[in-house]
Amino acid sequence: MAGWSEHINSILLWHWIWLECGKPNTGYVYSIMKKTRHKYHYAVRNLKKQELHVKKLRLPQNIDNSVNFWRELKKLDIYMYHGLSNASWNAI
Numbered sequence: 001m002a003g004w005s006e007h008i009n010s011i012l013l014w015h016w017i018w019l020e021c022g023k024p025n026t027g028y029v030y031s032i033m034k035k036t037r038h039k040y041h042y043a044v045r046n047l048k049k050q051e052l053h054v055k056k057l058r059l060p061q062n063i064d065n066s067v068n069f070w071r072e073l074k075k076l077d078i079y080m081y082h083g084l085s086n087a088s089w090n091a092i
Helices: 004-020 028-062 066-081 086-091
Strands: none
Touching: 004 028, 028 066
């Protein structure tokens, strides 16, 4: 993912600043930490969805090799059981 290391560094920096300020529950530092944490988790979710999309696109290439096809399909089923609903599966 482009810019991933800069994104992580920004999140870690704000998390560290938040810790150094005594983990405040309100205020400017708290709101920035929350926003950067939200952006991080959003980026991780999108990255996982992109990986699933790529795997789904590669699945038809494995039809010639039936063992590999079923193995890859089983891997995709694991993704289904870990938080992706049928609605997100069909949207991909």
